[in-house]
Amino acid sequence: MSFKINVIKEKLLSDNWFVLRNYTYELTRKSGEVLRHKREVYDRGNGATILLYNREKNSVVLTRQFRIATWLNGNASGMLIEACAGLLDDDSPEDCIRKEAVEETGYAVGAVEKLYEVYMSPGGVTEVVHFFAAEYNDALRDNAGGGVDDEDIDVLELTFPDALAMIKDGRIRDAKTIMLLQHAQLAGWLQA
Secondary structure (H helix, E strand, C coil): CCCEEEEEEEEEEEEEEEEEEEEEEEEEECCCCCEEEEEEEECCCEEEEEEEEECCCCCCEEEECCCCHHHCCEEEEEEEEEEEECCCCCCCCCHHHHHHHHHHCCCCCCCCEEEEEEECCCCCCCCCEEEEEEEHHHHEECCCCCCCCCCCEEEEEEEEEHHHHHHCCCCCCCHHHHHHHHHHHHHHCCCC
């Protein structure tokens, strides 16, 4: 099923960090009725995320960093526990996530498994996130991690049961991380 879309007006609102535009458009419904909408759309580019897991240790590697948007919306410390992730910029999703894994966690992963692609907030954000998983071990440790430039990232190695408990008690509240941990549980990679 498709709708007929007619963009009436596009206005640039900001191009400071990412791009925010306001669109006025007409949407012709399947009934033939035409609706006019005005919406703001945030284009931050596409990204990739990865769950690093170790079957032998029954563990995962996650990160913790300050996220202003969460602080502005009720997260008192602003700190968020997340799976490693980053924007693609000009890289392929696989190249991006390998680079981010080394920078953020310190692990130089080899083979990665592509899981799926997801629109994380389709009501107003264009971003598609590419989800990956890879096994890690101590031999893949390249550096201490922690990010680059203006990043200040803590690297967390958690048992899988602890990570799942952190979802339940609210310490893990990041959607991509919850999705990856639940995928690992459903796939049977780790033991709850």
